[in-house]
Amino acid sequence: MSASEEAIRKYYEHVDSEAYEDLFALFSADVVYHRPGQESIDGMAEFEEFYREVRAIEQGTHSIADLTIDDDTVAVRGRFSGVLEGQQVEFGFADIHRFDDEGLITERWTYTDTGRV
Incomplete structure (x- = not known):
């Protein structure tokens, strides 16, 4: 398994278990997160x-x-099952x-078949 594949698999483990400090350690300080129809999230703060x-x-x-x-x-293509705004949901993503050159995630794009994240 490559280092980038391992990092991505850890990302989903950390986000699902809400291990946010471990999750943030996978990303560069200047991370940009793109989500359709919404402003990008710029920087670690x-x-x-x-x-x-x-x-x-x-x-x-x-x-x-x-x-x-x-x-x-x-x-990555997959499915999410969980709670969104108090409702049980399942959707594709x-x-x-x-x-970046240091092995950190510097940019992320998310698409879901719900139209939101």
Whole structure:
């Protein structure tokens, strides 16, 4: 397993278990997080605020169906099952992660079949 694949698998483990300090350690300080129809999240302060205070998903589990690596980019397709704004949900997602030269995730894009994250 490559270092980038391992980092991405850890990302989903950490986000599902709400191990935020471990999750943040996978990202560069200048991380940019893109979500359709919403402003990008720029930098670690905004990224941490999003996960600690803003994220609508309350709990759940990500299941990876496909993971593809190409140079500095990892694309993931899967399913999420959990609680979103008090409602039990299940939906598909596609995430793209770009790594910097130090092996940290510097850019992230998220797409879901719900139209939101």
